[in-house]
Amino acid sequence: xxxxxxxxxxxxxxxxxxxxxxxxxxxxxxxxxxxxxxxxxxxxxxxxxxxxxxxxxxxxxxxxxxxxxxxxxxxxxxxxxxxxxxxxxxxxxxxxxxxxxxxxxxxxxxxxxxxxxxxxxxxxxxxxxxxxxxxxxxxxxxxxxxxxxxxxxxxxxxxxxxxxxxxxxxxxxxxxxxxxxxxxxxxxxxxxxxxxxxxxxxxxxxxxxxxxxxxxxxxxxxxxxxxxxxxxxxxxxxxxxxxxxxxxxxxxxxxxxxxxxxxxxxxxxxxxxxxxxxxxxxxxxxxxxxxxxxxxxxxxxxxxxxxxxxxxxxxxxxxxxxxxxxxxxxxxxxxxxxxxxxxxxxxxxxxxxxxxxxxxxxxxxxxxxxxxxxxxxxxxxxxxxxxxxxxxxxxxxxxxxxxxxxxxxxxxxxxxxxxxxxxxxxxxxxxxxxxxxxxxxxxxxxxxxxxx
Numbered sequence: 001x002x003x004x005x006x007x008x009x010x011x012x013x014x015x016x017x018x019x020x021x022x023x024x025x026x027x028x029x030x031x032x033x034x035x036x037x038x039x040x041x042x043x044x045x046x047x048x049x050x051x052x053x054x055x056x057x058x059x060x061x062x063x064x065x066x067x068x069x070x071x072x073x074x075x076x077x078x079x080x081x082x083x084x085x086x087x088x089x090x091x092x093x094x095x096x097x098x099x100x101x102x103x104x105x106x107x108x109x110x111x112x113x114x115x116x117x118x119x120x121x122x123x124x125x126x127x128x129x130x131x132x133x134x135x136x137x138x139x140x141x142x143x144x145x146x147x148x149x150x151x152x153x154x155x156x157x158x159x160x161x162x163x164x165x166x167x168x169x170x171x172x173x174x175x176x177x178x179x180x181x182x183x184x185x186x187x188x189x190x191x192x193x194x195x196x197x198x199x200x201x202x203x204x205x206x207x208x209x210x211x212x213x214x215x216x217x218x219x220x221x222x223x224x225x226x227x228x229x230x231x232x233x234x235x236x237x238x239x240x241x242x243x244x245x246x247x248x249x250x251x252x253x254x255x256x257x258x259x260x261x262x263x264x265x266x267x268x269x270x271x272x273x274x275x276x277x278x279x280x281x282x283x284x285x286x287x288x289x290x291x292x293x294x295x296x297x298x299x300x301x302x303x304x305x306x307x308x309x310x311x312x313x314x315x316x317x318x319x320x321x322x323x324x325x326x327x328x329x330x331x332x333x334x335x336x337x338x339x340x341x342x343x344x345x346x347x348x349x350x351x352x353x354x355x356x357x358x359x360x361x362x363x364x365x366x367x368x369x370x371x372x373x374x375x376x377x378x379x380x381x382x383x384x385x386x387x388x389x390x391x392x393x394x395x396x397x398x399x400x401x402x403x404x405x406x407x408x409x410x411x412x413x414x415x416x417x418x419x420x421x422x423x424x425x426x427x428x429x430x431x432x433x434x435x436x437x438x439x440x441x442x443x444x445x446x447x448x449x450x451x452x
Contacts, residue, residue, distance in 0.1 A: 006085050007039045007081060007085065008039075008049055008081065008082060008085055010038070010039050011038050011039060011045045011046055011049055012038070012046060012160050012164070013164065014033060014034055014035050014036075014037040014038060014164070015033075015034055015037060016031045016032065016033055016034075016165070016168045016169070016299065017031065017032045017034050017270075017272065018030070018031055018032075019031070019032055019270055019282075019300075020270065021269035021270055022262065022265050022266055022269050022270055022282050023282065023285065023286070025286055025289055026285060026286065026289045026292050026298070027289075027292060027293060027294040027296075028174075028175070028292040028293060028294065028295075028296035028297065028298045029296070029297050029298065030285070030298045030299075030300060031168075031169070031297065031298070031299050031300070032272065032278075032299075032300050032301075032302050033161070033164075033165060033299055033300070033301045033302065034272060034274070034302050035301065035302055035303055035304065036273070036274060036302065036304060036305040038078075039081060040074070040077040040078045040080075040081050041074075041077070041304060041305035041307070041308075042074035042077065042078070042275075042303055042304035042305065043074070043161070043185055043301065043303050043304070044074035044075040044077065044078045044303075044304075045077070045078035045081065046078070046156045046157065046160055046161065047075070047078070047147065047152065047153045047156035047157070047184055047185075048075055048077075048078025048079045048081070048082055049078060049081075049082050050152045050153075050155065050156040050159075051079075051145055051147065051150055051152040051153065051156075052067070052079065052082040052083075052086065052088075054152045055143050055145075055152075056086075060143050061088070061143040062141055062143075063087070064087065064088070064089075064141065065088055065089070065141045065142060065143055066088065066089040066090070066091060066139055066141060066142040066143070067079050067082075067083055067088050067089070067090045067091070067142070067143055067145060068090075068091045068092075068093075068132055068135050068136045068139060068142050068143065068144045068145065069090075069091075069092055069093070069132060069144070069145040069146070069147065070092075070093045070094070070128040070129055070131070070132035071092050071093070071094060071147070072094065072095070072098050072102070072181070072232055072233055073094065073098050073099070073102030073103070073105070073106065073232075073308060074102075074233070074303070074304050074308075075145075075147050075182075076090070076092040076094070076102075076106045076111060076113075077105060077106060077109065079092075079145065080092075080106060080109040080110065080111050081109065083110075083111075084109065084110065089112075090106075090110065090111040090112065091111070091112045091114065091135055091139070091142075092106055092111050092112070092113050092114070093113075093114045093115075093116060093128045093131045093132040093135065094106075094113060094114070094115055094116070094128060095115070095116055095117070095118040095127075095128045096115050096116065096117055096118050097118040097228070097230065097232070098232060099232065099308055099309055099311055099312050100311055101307065101308045101309065101310060101311055102308050103115065105308065114131060114135075116128040116131050118228055119228050121237075122237055122238050129238070132144065132146075133146075147182050147184070147242075148182050148183075148236075148238070148240035148241065148242060149240060149241040149242065150242070151241075151242070153182055153183075153184030153188070153242045154183070154184040154187045154188035154191070154242045154244065155188060156184065156188060157184060157185050157186075157187070157188030157189045157192070158188040158189070158191050158192045159188075159192075161185065161188065161189045161192075161301075162188060162189040162190075162191070162192025162193050163192060165189065165193065165299050166192070166193060166196055169297055169299065171196065171197070172297045173193065173197075173200060173297050173298075173299050174199075174200060174201065174295075174296040174297050174298065175200065175201045175202075175203065175291070175292065175296060175297075175298040175299070176189060176190060176193055176200060176201070176202050176203070176298075176299050176300075176301075177203045177205065177281055177284065177285050177288075177298060177299070177300040177301070178202075178203075178204065178205065178281065178300070178301040179204070179205040179233060179234035179277040179280055179281055179301070179303060180204040180205065180206060180212055180234055180235070180236075180243065180248075180251070181233055181234045181235065181236060181277075182236075182240050182242050182243075183240045183241075183242035183243030183244065184242040185301065185303070186202065186204055186243075186247075186248060187242055187243060187244035187247060187248070189301075190202040190244070190247040190248060191244065191247050194247055201249045201250075201291070202247060202248050202249050203248075203249060203250055203251070203252065203284070203285075203288055203291075204216070204248045204250070204251040204252075205234060205251070205252060205254060205277070205280050205281050205284040206234065206235055206251045206252065206253045206254070207229050207231040207234055207235035207253060207254055207255075207256070207259065207280060208229060208253050208254075208255055208256070209225070209226060209227045209228060209229035209235060209237075210225070210226075210229070210234070210235030210236055210237065210253075211225050211226060211236065211237060211238075211239065212235065212236065212243070212251055213251035213252070213253050215239065215245070216245050216248060216250070216251050217251075221239065229256055230256040230259075230260070230322070231254070231256050231259045231260075231276055231277070231280055232275070232276045232277065232309075233275065233276060233277035233303055233304065234277050234280055252284045252287045252288055253284075254280040254283045254284050254287070256322075256324075257322070257323070257324045258279070258280075258283040259276055259277075259279045259280040259283060260276065260279060260312075260313045260319060260322075260324045261279065261283075261324060261326060262278075262279035262280070262282045262283045263275065263276050263278060263279030263280075263306070263309065263313045263314075264279070264313060264314065264319075265279070265282070266278055266279060266282060266302075267306060267314070272302065273305065273306035273307070274302040274303075274304065274305060274306050275302075275303060275304040275305060275306055275308055275309055276309055276312070276313055277302075277303045277304070278300075278302040278303065278304075279313070281300050281301065281302070282300065285298065285300060317338075320338060323450045323451075329417060329451040330416060330417055331413065331414055331415060331416055331417065332411055332412065332413050332414070332415040332417075332420055332431075332433045332443060333413040333414065333433075334417075334451075335417070335420070335433075335443050335447050335448075335451055336413075336433055336441045336443065336447075339441075340435070340441055342441075344369070344432075344439065344440050344441055344442060345359055345363050345365060345368060346368060346369045346370065346371050346376075347359065347368050347369075347370050347371070347380065347400055348370070348371055348372065348400070349370055349371070349372045349377060349378065349399065349400055349401035349404070350372075350399050350400070350401065351399065351400050352396060352397060352398065352399060352400070353380075353385070353388075353395050353396050353397070353398050353399070353400055353402075353403060354396035354397065355400075356368055356380050356385075356400055357385065357396060360382070366381055366382045366429070366444070367379060367380065367381035367382070367429050367430050367442075367444065368380050368381070369407065369408055369430075369432060369440075369442065370400055370401070370404045370407070376407045376408065376410070376432065376440075377404075377407055378400075378401065378404030378405060378406065378407050379404060379405045379406065379407055379408050379429075379430070380400060380403065380404050380405065381405070381429050384403060384404075384405055385403075388403045406427075406428070408428065408429075408430045408431055408432045408442070409423045409428070409431050409432070410431070410432045410433075410434055410440070411423070411431055411432070411433055411434070412433075412434055412436075413433055413434070413435065413436065415433075417448075417451060420443060420448065421448055424445055424448055429444060429445055430442050430443060430444045430445070431443045
């Protein structure tokens with residue numbers, strides 16, 4: 001009989017799959033190393049198990065101990081699987097930009113999850129780097145994994161991923177493309193491949209808001225490049241020790257929007273349901289297509305599974321809110337179709353200004369059309385309120401008609417986007433759309449910007 005003694009024995013030996021549609025602009029043979037076939041559905045299972053076993057071997061991890069790590073989710077899953085089989089507890093620290101699915105999955109396999117803010121410096125005591133380090137120091141009988149600097153991370157891919165790819169391509173691989181986060185995957189794999197053939201080119205995929213590309217090209221760690229980004233699993237605002245820049249030939253950066261759009265394309269066009277970093281990798285390859293010839297064999301790494309992003313990249317509302325959904329918007333009807341059924345928030349001329357303020361606060365809006373018995377006669381917005389408050393602190397007790405501005409222009413549902421845009425000016429923040437049933441909807445500056 002052929003069977004694994006436990007789930008950990010199923011890690012590795014993932015398939016190479018030819019890509020046919022999303023890479024049709026590339027002349028080379030493009031093969032995806034699909035790491036979702038690991039039991040935890042990501043490549044991180046590989047290094048998670050090795051880091052645990054190496055820590056057991058040298059005494060850093062003792063029986064009954066607690067494994068502590070800062071993770072975007074996937075390493076946590078691999079560590080949790082190892083902990084279940086080997087009898088350890090887990091505490092994982094995540095940033096709040098990670099998907100809810102990742103947090104729920106970690107809790108489902110018995111881990112304690114602590115969520116920290118994303119938009120803080122790595123040295124800030126609230127950051128997930130700092131919190132995980134502190135917990136590692138404070139928790140009795142614990143081991144802080146530190147995948148960023150743990151040498152077992154890159155060594156895993158030198159021993160496993162690189163040899164697998166070399167064997168699967170019969171040594172014909174010419175390029176390896178991978179997202180870069182902790183750096184272990186690309187560095188360990190690249191080291192092995194270049195030892196077999198120094199001419200193999202290694203390309204790292206970075207994201208805007210991360211420091212890797214510029215540091216590789218200039219040796220400058222530019223803090224001005226660091227800002228929040230949406231893409232998960234790649235990019236960093238630190239330089240992990242596992243990133244070996246000497247084995248990486250170059251980087252290309254991919255936007256959050258392109259990463260999200262191409263993540264969905266992989267599922268729709270190839271039938272491969274993978275995560276956010278895979279979308280980045282495919283778009284990055286397309287940006288590098290002039291480096292590939294028809295005789296090349298390009299291997300791209302797909303890190304994790306799409307199930308961890310069903311509330312994000314695979315959710316139309318999430319995509320639409322960020323302007324990532326590729327929808328053709330030409331008319332007023334297109335602009336409002338996703339919220340056309342929501343009632344228009346308005347105010348009456350005789351209501352008090354305080355009522356308008358309460359309504360704006362409740363619905364989180366910046367402007368309100370004003371009506372009387374004859375229809376729309378005015379408007380009120382944040383700038384008007386602020387201007388009047390400066391001169392009169394009791395403005396809330398006055399009727400709205402005393403401070404309201406001009407009424408918003410009214411357009412038909414068929415009005416073109418460019419015509420609507422011309423109506424939005426410094427003096428006019430919004431346009432009303434006649435729904436032709438006695439009701440109206442509002443289009444704001446934000447709606448126009450989102451459409452653009």
